[in-house]
Amino acid sequence: MPEYPEKLNEMLADFAFVTDRSERAELLIDISEGFEPVPEPIATRPYPEERRVPACESEAYVWSEEQPDGTLKFYFAVENPQGVSAKAMAAILDQALSGAPVEQVAQVSPEIVLQIFGKDISMGKGQGLMGMVAAVQAAARRELAERS
Amino acid sequence: MTTNIDQRGYARPNVLVSTDWVAEHLNDPQIRVIESNEDPLLYTSGHIPGAVEVDWTRDLNDRLRRDYLDQAEFEALMSRLGITPEMTLVFYGDKNNWWATYAFWVFQLFGHRNARVMDGGRLKWEQEGRSMTREKPVYPPTAYKAQARNDEEARAFRDQVLNHIGTRQPLVDVRSPAEYSGERLHMPDYPNEGALRGGHIPGAVNVPWSRAVNPDDGTFKPADELRQIYEQEQGLSPDDDIIAYCRIGERSSHTWFVLKYLLGYDRVRNYDGSWTEWGNLVGVPIER
Numbered sequence: 001m002p003e004y005p006e007k008l009n010e011m012l013a014d015f016a017f018v019t020d021r022s023e024r025a026e027l028l029i030d031i032s033e034g035f036e037p038v039p040e041p042i043a044t045r046p047y048p049e050e051r052r053v054p055a056c057e058s059e060a061y062v063w064s065e066e067q068p069d070g071t072l073k074f075y076f077a078v079e080n081p082q083g084v085s086a087k088a089m090a091a092i093l094d095q096a097l098s099g100a101p102v103e104q105v106a107q108v109s110p111e112i113v114l115q116i117f118g119k120d121i122s123m124g125k126g127q128g129l130m131g132m133v134a135a136v137q138a139a140a141r142r143e144l145a146e147r148s
Numbered sequence: 149m150t151t152n153i154d155q156r157g158y159a160r161p162n163v164l165v166s167t168d169w170v171a172e173h174l175n176d177p178q179i180r181v182i183e184s185n186e187d188p189l190l191y192t193s194g195h196i197p198g199a200v201e202v203d204w205t206r207d208l209n210d211r212l213r214r215d216y217l218d219q220a221e222f223e224a225l226m227s228r229l230g231i232t233p234e235m236t237l238v239f240y241g242d243k244n245n246w247w248a249t250y251a252f253w254v255f256q257l258f259g260h261r262n263a264r265v266m267d268g269g270r271l272k273w274e275q276e277g278r279s280m281t282r283e284k285p286v287y288p289p290t291a292y293k294a295q296a297r298n299d300e301e302a303r304a305f306r307d308q309v310l311n312h313i314g315t316r317q318p319l320v321d322v323r324s325p326a327e328y329s330g331e332r333l334h335m336p337d338y339p340n341e342g343a344l345r346g347g348h349i350p351g352a353v354n355v356p357w358s359r360a361v362n363p364d365d366g367t368f369k370p371a372d373e374l375r376q377i378y379e380q381e382q383g384l385s386p387d388d389d390i391i392a393y394c395r396i397g398e399r400s401s402h403t404w405f406v407l408k409y410l411l412g413y414d415r416v417r418n419y420d421g422s423w424t425e426w427g428n429l430v431g432v433p434i435e436r
Contacts, residue, residue, distance in 0.1 A: 021206070022284075025192035032189070057186060057243070082242045082270065084189040121188065122205045123342055123396070123424075 002107035005100030011092060015116050024118055032088035034095075038063055038075040047077055053135050056128035058083025060090065064139040072105065072143060073098045074136055085117065089129045092116065093136050105140035108133060150367045153267055157371035159412025163405075164267045164368065165238055167276055173238075174198055180231050180287075183270070184241045184251040194280040196240070196273060200229045200287070202251045204398070219296045222258045226294065230287025233260065233294075240266035240273070244361040246402055253401040253418060256302055259295040265405065271366040302404065304391045304417035306425060306432075309349060312391055313433065318384055319352035320392040322403045323423065327395070328354040330436045342395070343427025347436040349393065353382045357399040360406045374411055386413050393419035393426070 004012075018024045042063050043051070051061040059079035064072045074097060076090035097105050110130035114121065117129065153164045173179045174197055181199040183191050191201040202208065207225055208216055217225065231237065237260060241248035245265055252263055266273070274280070299305075304312075312319060326332035330346030348354070359377055361368055368374075378384045390407060392400040397420025404418040426432060 022192065025189050028189055029193045032193075082187060082190055082274075084193050085187050088189065117188070120205050122186075124398075125186065125188065 002109070003104055004108060005097055005104045007100065008096035008108065008112070011096050012112065012115050021118065028088040028117070029084060031091050032084050035076070035078070035087040035091040036094075038077045042075050043077070047079075053128070053131040055124075055131045056086060057124065058086035058128065060086045060128070060132055062132065062135040062139065064136070064143070066143065067099065069099075070102070071099045072102055072140060074139070076132075085125065085129060086132065089113070089116070089132050093132065097136060102140045102143050106137060106144055108137055108140075110134045110137070150268075150362065150365060151370065155370075156368070158368075158410045159371070160409045163264055163409040165264045166267055167273050167278065170196065170238060170240075170266050170273075171278060178234070179236045179238060180229065181238045181240065181266075182229070182248075182251065184239060184247040185270070186241070186243045186247050190242055190270070192282065192284075194282050197279055197281045197283070198285050199240075200285060202229075204247060204250060204254075208251065208254050216254055216257065216297065219258065219294050222294050222297070223292050226292035227289045230290055231292060232290050233292060235262065237263040238266055239263065240269045242270045244271070244358055244363075244366045244402070245269040246357070246399060249405040250398040250401040253302060253404060257297045257299060259298065267368060268366045275365060302408075302417055304393075304419040306419075306421050306429065308417075309391055309393075309419055309421075309426070310432065312389075313350055316351060318388050318390050319349050320378075320382075320384070320390060320400070320403060320407075321348045321352040321354050322357035322392055322394045322400045323348075323354070324356055325354060327423070328352075330434075342424040345427045345434055347427075347434040348423075349426055350433045350435040352393075352435075353384075355382055355403070357394065357402045360403065360410075368406065368410060371410060374406060378407065378411065384413075386411065388413070389415040391417050391419050393422040395423045396420065397422045 047061045051063060053060040061077040063075040067073055074094050078086045110133040113126055113129045153166060154161050181196050182202050183195050183199045184202045239248040239252045248265055252265055255263055321328050328348045392403045394400040397418055400418050404416050407413040407416045
């Protein structure tokens with residue numbers, strides 16, 4: 001079993017308790033409202049294509065920045081104003097993975113999307129959100145490769 | 149500047165209603181507004197007052213097989229949403245009404261003819277600063293008697309598509325050029341979109357579905373601009389027998405709607421098996 005960052009485990013445990021679709025939606029919408037888009041020193045529009053998450057219909061972009069303690073801070077942009085799910089996913093990834101041990105971030109599976117959004121999410125939507133996780137995971141793996 | 153719906157030269161202009169019209173009919177008990185989205189959180193985050201939600205994964209699909217709901221399930225859904233056969237249904241949603249036209253299409257399989265789409269969808273309603281609520285309405289359950297699902301008129305299956313290739317009849321692939329060419333399936337780090345092979349059905353023309361809408365406000369383009377795209381550019385004709393497809397049949401329901409209702413083509417079907425079926429079938433022809 002891969003070892004996940006502690007905050008991510010806590011959040012996944014919270015979602016495991018939610019079985020009602022409506023309740024899950026309310027929780028995710030609350031989280032999406034805490035989404036903060038990438039600040040200007042990190043990136044300005046137009047955002048570069050290589051930062052764009054493949055398959056995400058909501059035009060999500062991902063950046064990472066190394067912190068003094070060696071961890072990564074993740075930043076996101078969601079260009080579709082109606083992309084509530086992508087904003088929620090971005091807020092979760094930032095809260096759960098920014099500042100976590102890079103070795104653990106590199107192990108996080110895109111499958112967490114199903115634990116967070118529920119198994120009945122459509123294939124297209126699921127793939128877009130999994131693409132966001134994959135982008136964060138890839139950034140952590142690049143960081144580890146550079147260190148070795 | 150978007151013109152009024154009745155000035156755009158559509159074959160069946162009554163199938164569209166404006167945001168103004170919806171705003172004026174919010175309290176009309178004979179009208180049920182239905183939101184259907186790509187993003188599953190959007191309805192709960194706020195919607196047109198009184199609107200109900202139809203979620204395609206939960207509400208429109210058979211839970212086990214790859215197919216749509218059956219007559220009894222459709223009747224149960226209508227009952228839960230408080231809909232009667234006489235009601236006028238108005239569909240709207242995100243992404244230029246992409247999923248709204250998909251729900252509209254499924255409803256047509258059960259014969260609910262009195263159905264419209266709100267021009268501009270959720271985007272235009274929001275842009276105009278119109279009222280939204282998070283309150284989910286509850287309507288008294290109804291007794292709805294539907295027709296048995298009729299797949300003949302609006303739905304195409306793989307054998308019919310094979311036959312279509314053989315008789316050189318028109319197919320419209322409404323996916324992006326990168327999906328049509330098969331290039332996207334082979335991009336590194338890209339999910340394979342549920343198909344083992346990339347490319348398109350032989351003979352299909354490529355008209356990405358969203359070309360039918362104005363990106364600024366999500367409204368449908370006028371008929372002369374639509375004819376320019378589908379007829380002058382791609383050589384389709386109103387007399388053609390046309391099959392449209394995409395990845396799972398949702399984007400192509402949008403093109404089906406445009407060709408059938410806005411341009412008045414009589415014979416248009418949506419192949420909902422689409423690329424997730426065709427790109428996995430053993431032995432069928434593929435073009436790149």
